[in-house]
Amino acid sequence: MVRVKVMAAALTGLLAVSTLAGCGGGGDSGSGGGKDDGKLxxxxxxxxxxxxxxxxxxxxxxxxxxxxxxxxxxxxxxxxxxxxxxxxxxxxxxxxxxxxxxxxxxxxxxxxxxxxxxxxxxxxxxxxxxxxxxxxxxxxxxxxDFVKEGKEAGDWLVKQNEGKTDPVNVVELQGTVGAAPAIDRQKGFAEAIKANPNIKIVKSQSGNFTRAEGKTVMEGILQSTPDIDVLYAHNDDMGLGAIEAIEAAGKKPGKDIQIITVDAVKDGMQALADGKINFIVECSxxxxxxxxxxxxxxxxxxxxxxxxxxxxxxxxxxxxxxxxxxxxx
Missing domain, CATH: 3.40.50.2300 (Response regulator)
Incomplete structure (x- = not known):
């Protein structure tokens, strides 16, 4: 009889523990079931x-x-x-x-x-x-907001050419084809420069967001499109690569060709401080x-x-x- 009572008490205790665990004491609560040690x-x-x-x-x-x-x-x-x-x-x-x-x-x-x-x-x-x-x-x-970033780049260029009637030929170095930043930064910039019909994008090509491709693509563009006033690069790295190509072609980045980029990484900011880039839109x-x-x-x-x-x-x-x-x- 004593043994039956002990077994009953043990069973009751086990049921109580089971009930507590089922009330959210340690399950994954539908959150994906990571390790049950409290660490996300x-x-x-x-x-x-x-x-x-x-x-x-x-x-x-x-x-x-x-x-x-x-x-x-x-x-x-x-x-x-x-x-x-x-x-x-x-x-x-x-x-x-x-x-x-x-x-x-x-x-x-x-x-x-x-x-x-x-x-x-x-x-x-x-x-x-x-x-x-x-x-x-x-x-x-x-x-x-990548569209906003593109618009801010375009707004700056429009302001720089306010009251001027000379044509402004822009080359655009786009990011990776199909990537959201490339799509949106192109869209925002295009919308902004509509405010000045003298500003025209004469060449647009992907540099895949890399410095190496930015340089290679810009080398080709400089040969095929000699009359360039402005370079708009979707990120600093492509802009920095393009600067190498511009300098190799005997031109002065920031003066002969104005340069606008997006990101504001240290190398880009240094180039801006040195006058090789003219304006950067931050993307943290x-x-x-x-x-x-x-x-x-x-x-x-x-x-x-x-x-x-x-x-x-x-x-x-x-x-x-x-x-x-x-x-x-």
Whole structure:
């Protein structure tokens, strides 16, 4: 009889523990089923390492994850969408808590994002958007307003030529074909320069966001298009590569050809301070802290804004000189 009572008490205790565990004491709560040790597991797929901006962006994310005490599973897509999709599928298989990625291109993500949604893993877009019509496939998009960046570049050029009637021939070095920054920076710039019909884009070609291709493409353009007044590059690295080509052709960057770029990485800012670039629109890569905060919120099931902008500015030569000593990237 005593043995029966002891067994009954033990069974009651086991049932009580089971009931507590089922009330949210340690399950994954539909958040993706990462390690049940209280540490958030974040899977992040990076575009690649095509520029100084991207390197700074990667470091910001890695440093912020370490500071937050998160486990970061990091993957470099090397500029290839298929590698990025493979990485995201791997994160789903590993049952991470949150997936974040900076899309190589805008299209072709619905299938893998639906798999993540079906697995109960929230997704955050960083730096670049996707063109999916189903906005429920991701929780939020953290990054810059690329259209605004292009518009700010164009507005500066329009202001510089206010009251002038001479034609202004612009060469545009675009980013990676199909990438959100390239599409939007082209759009914003084109909209802005409509304010002055004398400003014309005479040549537009992709430099794939890299310094090497920026140089190579500009070398070809200088041979085929001798009358160039302005270069608008979608990022600093392409602009810096183009500067090498311009100097090799015996021209003075910043004087013979005005140069406008986007990003404001240290090398670009130095070129601006030296007068080789005339104007830079900032696009901050330091998204790490904001991303970690968002990852924590979406894992907890909190509602977040579907679009979160980063704070940025623009730089002239004098502003670049003032900002350079404290520049972090």
């Amino acid at each position: 597991v974040l899977g992040f797929s990076q575009v690649g390492a095509e520029s100084g901006w991207r390197t700074a962006n990667t470091k910001s994310i890695q440093d912020a994850a370490a500071a937050a005490g998160y486990e970061l599973k990091f993957s470099d897509a090397q500029g290839k969408q298929e590698k990025q999709i493979e990485a995201i599928r791997s994160f789903i298989t590993q049952k991470v808590d949150v997936i974040a990625f900076s899309p190589v291109v805008t299209s072709g993500w619905d299938s893998v994002l639906k798999d993540a949604k079906d697995a109960g893993i929230p997704v955050i877009l960083t730096d670049r958007a996707v063109d999916s019509q189903d906005k429920s496939l991701y929780k939020t998009f953290l990054g810059s 890569p330091l998204l790490g802290p904001q991303l970690m905060d968002l990852a924590k919120k979406v894992k907890a099931g909190e509602t977040v804004d579907p679009r979160i902008l980063t704070e940025e500015t623009t730089f002239t030569q004098e502003q670049a000189k003032a900002a350079l000593p404290d520049r972090k990237y």
